[in-house]
Amino acid sequence: MAIPGVFYGGGCSYMACRGLMMSGIEDVLLITHGPVGCAYFSGINGYRGPNGAPRPRHIARTFSTHMDETDVIFGGEGKLADSIDEAVERYAPEAIAICATCPVGLIGDDIRQVARDAAERHGVDILPLSCEGFKSEPGWLHGGRQILDNWVGREDGSAGEFPIHFMSEACGDDRAREMKDLFDRIGYDVVCSLMGITTYRDIARSHKAKLVVLDSGKAIDAVPQLYQERYGAGFMRVSLTGIGNIAASLRSMAAHFGDADLTQRTEEVLRAECARIEPVRARCRAEFENMLVAVFEDIFRSNDFAVLSSELGMDVVMVAQDYETEVYTEEGFTVHAPVSRIAGFDEEEKALFGFDCAQLVRRLPGCPEIDCPEREFSWLRVRLDRTQVSDLLVRLAPDLCFAGIEERFSYASAAMRSEKFLSDERGTDYMGFDGFERYARDLSQARDLSHWVLERPTWMKGGESDG
Known part of the structure; x- marks a missing residue:
């Protein structure tokens, strides 16, 4: 539920269907039935296929019926039928999906009948x-439900000994190749990857998966549970961002299958990967x-930034909105502050922020495993109002603040700017063992580029002249 006064970060039903569940299916042509403005999200939410793979000609194109005022009054079924005919003639896609927008539901276009008629005409x-x-x-x-009702189970192709369905919106582009290579080395057969790069044929045989693995900060468990109910697949949530999370997740997956050889290969791959990246980790930690860093934890993947920062040996202060209240409140912020930083407060300051009677915790919310043997982390958890959070940030003076901190608490004095870390990416680029290095690289770029935002050029400084 969206909370008035709080950035929700979600979107409409169309956006979640078209953007999250359908956009990674590369050989399915998606038609947005509605105004062209609704299709805007479609155009910026595509995926690129693996290197060397044949690319469907419709990839990187956005398709919309472009409904206007006349269509809203008299109906858009004819325009949708013409759009399907044109799509089949020009691109011959493996399959087509029609995504309805608000006007379609209001005027009652029968997209199901249009789809049935078009399927008979074209055999698609x-x-x-x-x-x-x-x-x-x-x-x-x-x-997800329509995919299971209509596509899953149509093909009975063979699957490996340990078939899995890897669901993750982060599994796109290079990340898909990296994770598939990792799973292959262990012995898993990734039969499908909804929300990541996948195909119509992969979906048709996805019922072969014996385990559905969900790597997402979103509460979308209902789709994996449908696989569980209908096909008896196992289901578990994992996190493959951060070395500690990766190790714990891969071990849990192996334990699900209960195979000694699979468990042994998992440990061998973990040792090999940790040894490979250790020189990079040492260099990054030293830097x-x-x-x-200050993180505003919301309904997406901000906790990934907390995990990666901690594994770099950085201290993390996490601020979280209380989403259980379902109303906006200036007092509903839970703060986790590093014990090492609060140790420098005098007794009056500790009492001011409630740290004199705060709860001591060893883990941050959403950060189950942190791999940093050189550090022992602990946090003090307190509940503060907005003004107290702002004052605490001024006192702690974080070096970097991620999305939400400056906007919510007006703290803009961090030496490193966070523009490099887009709020709609939410850390999805940092999956896998090499994600650690990519994160450190982006931190370096954020530090090096910050002067463009923080330093005023000479010609803007009052009382100065260049000649």
């Missing part, structure tokens, strides 16, 4: 998705350790 599988944006049903759930 066409999936109608009634994901009108205003619907209370989450779009990802509607899309950033003991710095302080």
Whole structure:
């Protein structure tokens, strides 16, 4: 539920269906039935296929029926039928999915009948998705249910000894190749990857998976649970961002299958990968350790920044909104502050922020495993209002603040700017063992580029002249 006054970060039912659940299916042509403005999200949410793989001609294109005022009054079914005919003629896709937007639900276009008629004309599988944006049903759930009802189980192709369905929106582009290589080395057969790079044929045989692995900060467990109920697949949440999380997740996956050889290969791969990246980790830790970062934990993946920062030896202060209240409140912020930083406060300051009677915790929310043997982390958890959080940030003076800190608490004095870390990416680029190095690289760029934002050029400084 969106909370008034709080950045929700979610979106409409159409966006979650078209963008999250459907956009990674590379050989399915997606038609947005609605105004062209609704298709804007579609255009910026595509995926690129693996290197060397044949690319469908419709990739990187956005398709919309471009409904206008006349269509809203008299109906857009004819325009949708023409759009399907044109799509088949020009691109001959493996399958087509129709994603309905708000006007379609309001005027009652029968997209199911249009899809049935077009499928008979062309012999192409066409999936109608009634994901009108205003619907209370989450779009990802509607899309996932329709995929299982109509596509899953259509093919009975062979699968390896340990077939898995790896669900992760982070599994796109280079990350997909890295993770597939990692799973292959251990012995897993990735039969499908909804939300990541996958195909219509992969989905049709995804019922072969014996374990659905969900790597996402989003509460979308209902789709894996459908696989569990219908096909008896196991289901577990994992996190493959951060060395500690990766190790714990891979060990849990091996334990699910209970195979000694699989467990042994898992340990061998973990040892090999940790040894490979150790020189890089040592260099990165030397560059950033003991710095302080502030993270605003919301409904997405901000906890990934906390994990990666901690594994670099950085101190993390985490601020979280209380989403259970479902209303905006100036007092609903839970703060985890590093004990090492609070140790420098005098008794009056500790009492001012409530640290004199705060709860001591060893883990941050959403950060189950942190691999940094050189540091022993602990935090003090307190509940503060907005003004207290702002004052605490001024007192702690973090070196870097991620999205939400400056916007919510007006703290803009960090020496490193966070523009490099886009709020809609939420750390999804840092999956896998090499994600550690990519994160350190982006931190370096953020530090080096910060002067463009923080330093005023000479011509802007009052009382100065260049000649």
